[in-house]
Amino acid sequence: MKSNKDSHDQKLTIADNLLKAIPADRKNLIFFLHQLQDQLGYFPEELVLKAARYFSVSPAEIFGLLTFYSAFKLNQSCAHHIKVCQGTACHVRGSEAIGNEFSRLLGIEPGSYDPGKSIALETVNCLGCCAIGPVVVVDGQYQARVNLKDVEKIAARLTSLEKSDEANEI
Amino acid sequence: MKFNSPKELDVFDQGRRSQSARRVISLSAASCGRASGALEVAAAFESGIKELGLADQVELKLTGCHGFCQLEPDIIIFPERYFYPNVKTTEVKRILQETGVNGRFIPELGFKDDQTGKITARLEELPFYQGQVRWLIDRQLDLDPLSLDDYLNHGGFQALKTVLSQLTPDEVIAEITVSSLRGRGGAGFSTGLKWQLARQVAAQPKYLICNGDEGDPGAYMDRGILESNPYSVLEGMMIGGLAVGAIRGFVYVRQEYPLAIDRLEKAIETLHQAGLLGEKILGTDFSFDLELVRGAGAFVSGEETALISSVEGRRANPRPRPPFPVVSGLWGKPTVINNVETWANVPLIIQKGASWFSKTGTEKSKGTKIFSLVGQVKYSGLVEVPLGITLDEIVNKIGGGARKGEKIKAIQIGGPSGGCLPADLFNLQVDYESLPRAGAIMGSGGLIALDNDTCLVNLALYFLKFAREESCGQCAPCRIGTQQMVEILEKITSGQGELADLDLLEKIGWTMQQASLCGLGRTAPNPVLTALRYFRPEFEEHIVEKKCRALVCPKLIAYVIDEDQCSGCQLCLKACPYGAIEIGSSGLPQINQPACQTCGICFSVCPEEFQAIGKVGGLKKDQVSLLTSGSN
Numbered sequence: 001m002k003s004n005k006d007s008h009d010q011k012l013t014i015a016d017n018l019l020k021a022i023p024a025d026r027k028n029l030i031f032f033l034h035q036l037q038d039q040l041g042y043f044p045e046e047l048v049l050k051a052a053r054y055f056s057v058s059p060a061e062i063f064g065l066l067t068f069y070s071a072f073k074l075n076q077s078c079a080h081h082i083k084v085c086q087g088t089a090c091h092v093r094g095s096e097a098i099g100n101e102f103s104r105l106l107g108i109e110p111g112s113y114d115p116g117k118s119i120a121l122e123t124v125n126c127l128g129c130c131a132i133g134p135v136v137v138v139d140g141q142y143q144a145r146v147n148l149k150d151v152e153k154i155a156a157r158l159t160s161l162e163k164s165d166e167a168n169e170i
Numbered sequence: 171m172k173f174n175s176p177k178e179l180d181v182f183d184q185g186r187r188s189q190s191a192r193r194v195i196s197l198s199a200a201s202c203g204r205a206s207g208a209l210e211v212a213a214a215f216e217s218g219i220k221e222l223g224l225a226d227q228v229e230l231k232l233t234g235c236h237g238f239c240q241l242e243p244d245i246i247i248f249p250e251r252y253f254y255p256n257v258k259t260t261e262v263k264r265i266l267q268e269t270g271v272n273g274r275f276i277p278e279l280g281f282k283d284d285q286t287g288k289i290t291a292r293l294e295e296l297p298f299y300q301g302q303v304r305w306l307i308d309r310q311l312d313l314d315p316l317s318l319d320d321y322l323n324h325g326g327f328q329a330l331k332t333v334l335s336q337l338t339p340d341e342v343i344a345e346i347t348v349s350s351l352r353g354r355g356g357a358g359f360s361t362g363l364k365w366q367l368a369r370q371v372a373a374q375p376k377y378l379i380c381n382g383d384e385g386d387p388g389a390y391m392d393r394g395i396l397e398s399n400p401y402s403v404l405e406g407m408m409i410g411g412l413a414v415g416a417i418r419g420f421v422y423v424r425q426e427y428p429l430a431i432d433r434l435e436k437a438i439e440t441l442h443q444a445g446l447l448g449e450k451i452l453g454t455d456f457s458f459d460l461e462l463v464r465g466a467g468a469f470v471s472g473e474e475t476a477l478i479s480s481v482e483g484r485r486a487n488p489r490p491r492p493p494f495p496v497v498s499g500l501w502g503k504p505t506v507i508n509n510v511e512t513w514a515n516v517p518l519i520i521q522k523g524a525s526w527f528s529k530t531g532t533e534k535s536k537g538t539k540i541f542s543l544v545g546q547v548k549y550s551g552l553v554e555v556p557l558g559i560t561l562d563e564i565v566n567k568i569g570g571g572a573r574k575g576e577k578i579k580a581i582q583i584g585g586p587s588g589g590c591l592p593a594d595l596f597n598l599q600v601d602y603e604s605l606p607r608a609g610a611i612m613g614s615g616g617l618i619a620l621d622n623d624t625c626l627v628n629l630a631l632y633f634l635k636f637a638r639e640e641s642c643g644q645c646a647p648c649r650i651g652t653q654q655m656v657e658i659l660e661k662i663t664s665g666q667g668e669l670a671d672l673d674l675l676e677k678i679g680w681t682m683q684q685a686s687l688c689g690l691g692r693t694a695p696n697p698v699l700t701a702l703r704y705f706r707p708e709f710e711e712h713i714v715e716k717k718c719r720a721l722v723c724p725k726l727i728a729y730v731i732d733e734d735q736c737s738g739c740q741l742c743l744k745a746c747p748y749g750a751i752e753i754g755s756s757g758l759p760q761i762n763q764p765a766c767q768t769c770g771i772c773f774s775v776c777p778e779e780f781q782a783i784g785k786v787g788g789l790k791k792d793q794v795s796l797l798t799s800g801s802n
Contacts, residue, residue, distance in 0.1 A: 130550070
């Protein structure tokens, strides 16, 4: 499945199909970026020019949007995503240490991913679940009241999942 | 189902609601409920109802937020209003049989006060709900957020009906003005006046925006409303559209709230189908449409001119005001921007009347405000309080004081634009005038309680790092000021600070307040300036004594193992990522201070029954080494 999405033609087709339903009006530009990213997991650089032509703006403007807004990613997405909330309520309950511990265990900085592009670590400003912090979101699943021991378990689980994924691919 | 005239909306208002003879189990299933397992509990209830054949006696309803977010998933059972916190799937059958069928309260599953052991049966009797005035939250306790029928059964769209059939736009604006409703996003501008200004402008077309870019970390009131009662916000906007003469409204929701986005999209679609949005609504001359706009992750988008840029499909760069958006907003046209909670209050005012609304509150601040009361309080969640309530009542009565037994030493109100207020100012009234006088702001509703484990210098640094990251970078005072303040605060928290740095922080802060382009930069220094105003001794201790009294700043603390408490289990030794723990001459683990990076892992793995690892502050590394080697 992954390899299908990777092919250039496939990406172009997805973009074309989306654009069919979106009028070429500037106000729909961010909507399009979201839609494409929802399908591909990231916004491939090779489609910047296409978007620019369709909405009649310069490619620099598209890059501007993609880099200004934190929702958009220019890099291919990973199989697993960890989001560590760093909102104030989580912060006063120790979320900084939780982010650091993920970094240490997985050997990656927040905002990056491991060399095999399997696990991405991200810190986010606030997920709005402040009464049950510290909050961590693993592959879309919210986890409440996370402590350093939970971090170890989560990291171990994802690392072993990744190994079994690799084994399956072989 | 499609409605063709305002009158048809009455069908629901009479009858239906009282018709249900079934007991209703209302399960909190907004984002934080789901994070705590609400959907698993819901599945258990559903299969339980089927298995026990209770479908004609008990109804399960997945609602939005009940407010007491810390105890989720919780259920309220109507009509008795019994409350069960932290419901587990294993308890579901018993609840169905005893309470669902027989209406008997099960004391073991009720809310229990840790200290007194007292068990509370009904929602309103919980200490957390005492002192709240919940006009908005109460409406969502037994409301299915996505059901238009249910909203109508709760009196929904009666305000729109009144406006369409009885009031002129000027009368609507007059009603909102007389109610003294002020912007709940924090700035507190008169809503009626804002509408009036936009109505007066000749330019056409006019637009509305609902600002749901709730970016303040630690605040989630708007998420609560959008997920729990989306129709109330949309109805408020429709009333606003009619009053102002707007043709279209945009609901802008930050992308970090996927459930809210999903519900609003569906609610807008349902309103189209029901003939409540679009051309000639309910057969009248009023045409109005709404559109959802999904944010893309930028705190500055919450600033109104930046929000406009973002809706237009541009980077969320603020621009100078005037012209204000009511004169020149979206695509240069008159645009009214109100916060989610402001819009949600509008139908309430029309329905119950301005004079009813303005009975609650202070002279200049009327109505209620929702706060997200979080941090180190015993009870946290969304609280809706009458304006004019004191901070003490919110923190120590509703919030139950400190969760760890000590005292709450300060509160942070208003997020990155607000400030920290010390406990001796807790008699301050919460309103748009009193808080700014103390250097804080009302803000959008974030209220974070801090105890002695919070370092105010570290917290100030946290907020400035946030502002630095979120600054759009257009104007120098904000772009450079936040960076400079972060560097100075980092210097102080790592023990390298000088006393002159404090004056410098104040000077930079003042410059940013005066010279920044938008609200983000003008308010970004507030957390530091209020911390300096009320907690200067903590800054001075970091600088002069190299001490962090809250034992938070990693470079100013050391970990030590208390050999009298240590069992020798060596968990810490195995866990230390830096190999800084070794077996000492006593045969017990010991921390090699020069190698220790104060990451705190050993502290967290030491089993609770031993608590053998402690933090010490105010000592230099070599002093700690002496201290521990001396004890051998």
